[in-house]
Amino acid sequence: MDDETFLLLLLSDSNLPTGSFVASSGFESYIKHGFGGDQNNRTTMFMRDSISAYARSALAFVSDTHRIVQDVRRDFERGSEQKSDFDKYLQKIKEVDDLYDAMTLNDVTKRASKSQGVALLTLYSKGLTPPLALTGVKNRKETEIEVNSYMTSLVSQYKSLVRAESAPGHLPICWGILTSALGLTSERSQYLHIFLHARSLLSVSVRLNEIGPYNAQQTLLYISRSVIEAEVVRCKDLRTGIPSSTGTESDQPDGVDDKSRGPANTWPLGEILAARHDLQHSRIFNS
Amino acid sequence: MPGSSTSISKIQAGGGRITLSSHGGKAWISEFSATYPLKLLSPRLSDNAVAIVYVLTYGGGLVGGDCIELTVNVESATKLLLLSQGSTKVFKDRPQQRLASVQRSDHASRSTPGQASATLQNMNFTVSSQAALFLLPDPVTCFRSASYSQIQTFHASKDATLVILDWITSGRKSLGEDWVLSRYYSVNEVLIAGKRVAKDVMLLENNEFNSDSRLNRSLAEKLSPFACYATVILRGPLVEETIVQLTTRYGGISIMQRKAPEDLLWSLSSIGSDKENGVVVRVAGKETEMVKDWLKNTLRSLEQHIGVDVYRRAFV
Numbered sequence: 356m357d358d359e360t361f362l363l364l365l366l367s368d369s370n371l372p373t374g375s376f377v378a379s380s381g382f383e384s385y386i387k388h389g390f391g392g393d394q395n396n397r398t399t400m401f402m403r404d405s406i407s408a409y410a411r412s413a414l415a416f417v418s419d420t421h422r423i424v425q426d427v428r429r430d431f432e433r434g435s436e437q438k439s440d441f442d443k444y445l446q447k448i449k450e451v452d453d454l455y456d457a458m459t460l461n462d463v464t465k466r467a468s469k470s471q472g473v474a475l476l477t478l479y480s481k482g483l484t485p486p487l488a489l490t491g492v493k494n495r496k497e498t499e500i501e502v503n504s505y506m507t508s509l510v511s512q513y514k515s516l517v518r519a520e521s522a523p524g525h526l527p528i529c530w531g532i533l534t535s536a537l538g539l540t541s542e543r544s545q546y547l548h549i550f551l552h553a554r555s556l557l558s559v560s561v562r563l564n565e566i567g568p569y570n571a572q573q574t575l576l577y578i579s580r581s582v583i584e585a586e587v588v589r590c591k592d593l594r595t596g597i598p599s600s601t602g603t604e605s606d607q608p609d610g611v612d613d614k615s616r617g618p619a620n621t622w623p624l625g626e627i628l629a630a631r632h633d634l635q636h637s638r639i640f641n642s
Numbered sequence: 643m644p645g646s647s648t649s650i651s652k653i654q655a656g657g658g659r660i661t662l663s664s665h666g667g668k669a670w671i672s673e674f675s676a677t678y679p680l681k682l683l684s685p686r687l688s689d690n691a692v693a694i695v696y697v698l699t700y701g702g703g704l705v706g707g708d709c710i711e712l713t714v715n716v717e718s719a720t721k722l723l724l725l726s727q728g729s730t731k732v733f734k735d736r737p738q739q740r741l742a743s744v745q746r747s748d749h750a751s752r753s754t755p756g757q758a759s760a761t762l763q764n765m766n767f768t769v770s771s772q773a774a775l776f777l778l779p780d781p782v783t784c785f786r787s788a789s790y791s792q793i794q795t796f797h798a799s800k801d802a803t804l805v806i807l808d809w810i811t812s813g814r815k816s817l818g819e820d821w822v823l824s825r826y827y828s829v830n831e832v833l834i835a836g837k838r839v840a841k842d843v844m845l846l847e848n849n850e851f852n853s854d855s856r857l858n859r860s861l862a863e864k865l866s867p868f869a870c871y872a873t874v875i876l877r878g879p880l881v882e883e884t885i886v887q888l889t890t891r892y893g894g895i896s897i898m899q900r901k902a903p904e905d906l907l908w909s910l911s912s913i914g915s916d917k918e919n920g921v922v923v924r925v926a927g928k929e930t931e932m933v934k935d936w937l938k939n940t941l942r943s944l945e946q947h948i949g950v951d952v953y954r955r956a957f958v
Contacts, residue, residue, distance in 0.1 A: 389900030457841045460922040462911040619845035623871045630909035636896045
């Protein structure tokens, strides 16, 4: 089994400590407010609209951050002089992070995003870096260990920025950092991110007694899959508009290109319901 | 132009400029120009504190290829109220709608084939220290197959006040239009003291997904049962009271399990982590009138800053 497949299996483990199980992505509020009609179709309808909306608003941030961290890795592999000068990269990531914050004008979503984001960074430092004593691992190359410790430094420095409240530490950005630091390709990173969003929604649905556990698996396998794929294809080439360090990105803020290439909110109803989550008299989810 | 030392900027078709200046406690419009199809009207006011400008288009709507570029300067300690006269109607894409031939702006000439006949409104606002901008247009109504883009950028000083209303309705009820537009794209970007604090981007599209019809979710399905969606951005000294009222009202809402959606829903969120950045209000209503009434009541404390008569013009 190759590295990437193993990583995918690991990252899709529902026991992964990311704190995502307390977030309903607005589904609990949707139901409480009387939307979706009868229970039979509610989950499918919400899932379709939610996946579509989330992909359009967040994927560009995942891929742009992923690319920045890839640039860091490439600099390292080239033996670049400023090996430990992360500053310019940290600033670039922060810029993408700040833009996501400015574009996500929803207190509940931001709260959920930040708590999951920092959980991912913590997961990386505490759970996905090589342990100090690497006995018996004969095949691990010298350079691989160096790259890992380099990435660890970058992630921990960004986490410090987040802890100091200098950077927001939003979920799509932290996911981009995590997956890129682990060496996952951008395509896989995007796909997995949306897959996890879909799967999380189905878990929420089961916990809310909307559908049963078997139904959830059936939905994931036969219905969610086409939605995930379609949305990832649709949004995979979106850009935030913040150019990467390589300068290959077309830099046209607010130009004609932005209208078709950038992130956007495509479901204002979902936005309002998610923001109103805290207004529920009683609720089991945090967001 | 009295008092102006800068040369008059070349204006393209659909271009416009408004500058509200003040001197010795009196406000006056120092720049005021518009080119077809944009039209600007400024009624004379008895009270010099607030200037009102109506932003219109010839024919009462926008057609394919129209490109409006408006630059607005609200200088220190002045107040500007921008209104429209009736909903901005956006007609569907059709080539060469306008009969008058006026030099097209750079944008319109170099737009790509697919976007050749979409309409675009690009507006830049600068609101200086202790100044206030009240942008309270009627909603946009995109007719069947219309494609519309609107980009509004606000550069505000730390103590400037902004009230930005951006709203859209589902279409012509009489023709049974229920979110059958082709594309609606609206950006509201707010910078305070040069730093971007908010960028609200709304994109509504009716698009063909793929052959799997299960995946097709029309806009009407996604936005149902509401026929009108509004976004209001509020920040600055003159709306502090309004924001406090909203926050209190919002905090008092408690939702129990409902069988069906309410007629009107609204949400409140902060902008960034600094209170000075302001708030975003989003409203959805089954009818445009409901949303209009809600807005009129919610923003009523603006009367003390612009006067009752002036405020009345806003939600006619």
